[in-house]
Amino acid sequence: MANDLAKWAKDRGVRYFMISYTDLFGGQRAKLVPVQAIADMAVDGAGFAGFATWLDLTPAHPDLMAVPDPSAAIQLPWKKEVAWVAATATMEGRLVDQAPRNVLKAVINEAAKDGLRVKTGVEPEFFILTADGSQVSDPHDVAEKPCYDQQAIMRRYDVIAEACDYMLEMGWKPYQNDHEDATGQFEMNWEYDDALATADKHSFFKFMMKSIAEKHGFRATFMPKPFKGLTGSGCHVHISVWSLDGRTNAFADRRDELGLSASGRNFLGGIMRHAPAMAAITNPTVNSYKRINAPRTTSGATWAPNTVTWTGNNRTHMVRVPGPGRFELRLPDGAANPYLLQAVIIAAGLDGVRRKADPGRRYDIDMYADGWKVKGAPKLPLNLLDALREFDRDRTLKSMLGAEFSAAYLKLKHQEWNSYASHFSRWETENTLDI
Numbered sequence: 001m002a003n004d005l006a007k008w009a010k011d012r013g014v015r016y017f018m019i020s021y022t023d024l025f026g027g028q029r030a031k032l033v034p035v036q037a038i039a040d041m042a043v044d045g046a047g048f049a050g051f052a053t054w055l056d057l058t059p060a061h062p063d064l065m066a067v068p069d070p071s072a073a074i075q076l077p078w079k080k081e082v083a084w085v086a087a088t089a090t091m092e093g094r095l096v097d098q099a100p101r102n103v104l105k106a107v108i109n110e111a112a113k114d115g116l117r118v119k120t121g122v123e124p125e126f127f128i129l130t131a132d133g134s135q136v137s138d139p140h141d142v143a144e145k146p147c148y149d150q151q152a153i154m155r156r157y158d159v160i161a162e163a164c165d166y167m168l169e170m171g172w173k174p175y176q177n178d179h180e181d182a183t184g185q186f187e188m189n190w191e192y193d194d195a196l197a198t199a200d201k202h203s204f205f206k207f208m209m210k211s212i213a214e215k216h217g218f219r220a221t222f223m224p225k226p227f228k229g230l231t232g233s234g235c236h237v238h239i240s241v242w243s244l245d246g247r248t249n250a251f252a253d254r255r256d257e258l259g260l261s262a263s264g265r266n267f268l269g270g271i272m273r274h275a276p277a278m279a280a281i282t283n284p285t286v287n288s289y290k291r292i293n294a295p296r297t298t299s300g301a302t303w304a305p306n307t308v309t310w311t312g313n314n315r316t317h318m319v320r321v322p323g324p325g326r327f328e329l330r331l332p333d334g335a336a337n338p339y340l341l342q343a344v345i346i347a348a349g350l351d352g353v354r355r356k357a358d359p360g361r362r363y364d365i366d367m368y369a370d371g372w373k374v375k376g377a378p379k380l381p382l383n384l385l386d387a388l389r390e391f392d393r394d395r396t397l398k399s400m401l402g403a404e405f406s407a408a409y410l411k412l413k414h415q416e417w418n419s420y421a422s423h424f425s426r427w428e429t430e431n432t433l434d435i
Contacts, residue, residue, distance in 0.1 A: 005042050005070055005085070009035045015081040017073075019046040021066045021089050022100050022203055024409055025054040025416075026284070026337040030084075031066070042068055045090060055098060056408030065090045072200045077166035078211065086200050097404040100339035104199055106402060107346045114353065116250065117242045118346050121192030122202050125233035125334055126209060127184045127226055128156055129219045136184025136227075137218045145299050146183050153179040153186070159216050160186060163209060172201060181299050182230035192238060194246075195342040202338035222334030224283070225290040229298050232291030233334035239345060240326040241267060252325030258312055259324020268310060268327060269359040270352020271319060271345070275308045275331065277394035279380055280387040280413065281344040282332035286420045289383045291333055301368055305330055308378040309363050316367035318380070319359075331380070340409075347400035385417050 005017065017038055020030040031046040045065030050057035057064070066087035073085040089099035096102060111118055128137045141152045153160060160177050167174040173191035180187050188205075192198065206222060213220035225232040241250045241263070251264035260268070271278070283292060294302045305318035313322045321327045332341055351357070363374060381387035388410060391397065398406035 005038045005068060005073065006035060008070070008073060009038065009083065012075050012083070013080060014075060014083045016083070017041070017068065018082060018084045019066050019068050019087050020084055020203075021048075021064075021087045022337060022339055023054040024056075024098065024100065024337070024340075024412055026335065026340075027054055028203065028207060029053050029066075032082075038068075042070070045087065050091070050096070054412060055096070056411055062092050064096060074170060074204055077169050078162075078208075078215070084204060084207065086203065097402050098408040100337050100343070101196075101199070103401055103405050104196060104339045104343040104346075107343045107350070107400065108195060110400070111241075111346055111350050112244060114350065115244055116350065116353070117244050117246060118195045118342075118349070119192050119240050119242055119246075120195050120198045120342060120345070121189070121238040122198060122338075122341075123187055123189055123234070123236040123238075124202065124205060124222065125180050125185060125187045125235065126220050126222045127182070127233065128159060128186060128213055129184065129221055129226070131214075131217055131219055133219050133221065133226075138184060141179075141183040143183065145181075146179060146185075147181040147299065149179045152183075153177070156186070159212055159218065160188070163188060163212050166208065180231070180233075181301075181303055182227070182232075182297070185231065185233065192240070195346060199338045199342045202341075206338070224285065224288045224333035224335050225294065226287075231297045231299055231301075231303055232294065234291070234304060234330060235332045235334050235336050235341070237329045237332060237341065237345060238322075238326050239267075239329060239349070241349070249325040251327075254324070258321045260321055260327065261325075263353055264325070264327070265359055266353045266356050267349035268319060268352065269357025270348045270350065270355070271329060272308055272310060272359045273352060273355075273357050274344075274348035274394060274397050275318065276378055276381060276387070276390040277397050278344050278348055278391075279331065280384070280391035281340045281409075282329075282336050283381075283387065284337065284340075284384075284413070285335045286384050286417070288333050288335055289381065289387075292331075292380055293382055296368075303330075304333075305367070306380050307367065307371060307374060308380065309367065309374060310359055311363055314364060314366075316365075316371075317363065343401060344397070347397055351396055351400060384413070384420075388413055388417065 045067035047063040050064035089096040253261035310319035311317040
């Protein structure tokens with residue numbers, strides 16, 4: 001792509017740019033900039049009051065300047081006169097270290113020092129709800145086991161096909177779409193890519209799905225567990241590590257039973273070692289822990305882990321190795337910040353490679369039926385507060401993600417927990433009014 005955004009826009013008929021950055025809570029913040037002003041913005045950035053978003057800044061801080069990254073510009077397929085472009089957050093000429101995209105780029109650069117290039121693919125699940133968000137949008141979507149229901153996906157064909165057509169147009173190489181395990185729930189998949197590109201696409205995908213759903217009179221949500229008794233929305237990540245030139249899969253080893261090399265096992269060892277602390281980022285909301293620690297759903301399985309275990313091609317564990325040269329992390333959920341999700345995976349895995357970490361015993365049992373037989377494996381946090389405490393104790397992970405980011409994230413997330421804890425719920429009234 002040409003670095004001259006003005007020329008790029010002229011060639012494509014773009015009139016406006018959405019210069020966008022993502023805050024610590026995953027909120028997408030943007031300014032709509034006419035193409036006539038993009039030349040200045042491309043150098044100096046669009047100005048934001050950082051305190052007005054979820055960053056650990058004060059009203060007295062200078063402007064946060066979002067400098068557009070030309071390589072990340074995407075013309076909106078549904079409104080071609082507008083282009084979205086991910087931005088680099090700066091302040092007075094230096095990077096804002098706590099900004100999620102900056103955190104990811106720093107960790108990618110650190111991995112490159114060890115000759116590692118991480119590629120990932122995400123599997124975002126989401127619900128399509130009525131416009132007010134109170135219930136699933138399809139009143140006929142009521143099956144006990146709705147996963148892969150062909151009638152249900154065709155009733156939402158207009159939404160799903162429109163999004164898939166746009167991904168095809170953008171060159172993302174989407175390859176399958178399905179109705180998921182909960183009523184009203186869907187998943188869409190596209191080809192894996194370098195971690196930063198995947199994070200940018202993931203961020204744009206969430207924006208796109210919400211926009212398309214609104215266009216059709218619905219509401220798309222990536223909330224981990226919007227309904228009691230239904231399967232929650234995960235965001236599984238498939239991970240592989242390559243040589244810097246992208247030609248050699250460093251995770252692949254044909255001699256290994258699972259096709260996973262020694263460095264691949266070490267990377268996995270890092271994931272296993274840091275998993276309880278990672279949960280604060282991969283599962284970042286109060287609601288996230290209603291998915292991880294859920295009782296059996298109406299479909300018969302939660303499809304979410306609660307214990308730090310790994311296996312071969314078995315979906316009941318936190319990590320599975322479905323094929324040679326890669327593995328799938330099933331811990332993250334739909335609320336995960338697209339940039340911090342990638343960053344924490346790389347940081348944990350890179351530490352594992354450097355330490356030559358052992359992933360520990362492989363289990364091949366059905367964790368839903370026989371998980372009680374596993375002795376000694378760490379449990380995942382029961383709630384957001386426990387996860388934040390685990391993250392705060394993990395000095396290595398905090399250091400790899402950056403001191404400024406880690407302090408800011410912990411501060412704001414503790415504030416969020418305290419807000420939740422001080423909230424009065426209907427449950428309290430129903431269960432303690434007559435005590």
